[in-house]
Amino acid sequence: MKDFFYAIQDLFVDVLFAPFDALRALELESWFTANFMSWLFTIVGMVAFIYWMLQLKKYNDNNEEDKSVTAHSYL
Template sequence: MSDFFYGIQDLFENVLFIPLDGLRSIHSWWLSNIINCIFITIGFIAFFYWMKQMKIYSEQEKDTYQSA
């Protein structure tokens, strides 16, 4: 069973973190933090999309209760 967890550890450390290891060696603050800016932008877009959908759902609920 421990081999399974060591396999997961090996996957993350030696395969999936390769791009982040490359970012660590960059000495420019802007280039090394571009991934954070991308994630923040995606988060804001998803948040505003979610709020728009919640507004549409809320308006449909008001119509349902008012017509009954």
């Protein structure tokens, strides 16, 4: 069983996290390059947020939501 967990460790440390180690090595050369994944996730999050807000605006403009006081039983 111990070998199984060491195999998982080797997979993550030596294979899956290797690109992140390469980016970490670039930290002294360029801060922007070293933080590439952070920039990528930030951009993806901003695009998803803008898309979601545009979809909400589209449904709001079509008046598809029931906004009456009795729309929900807890109101």
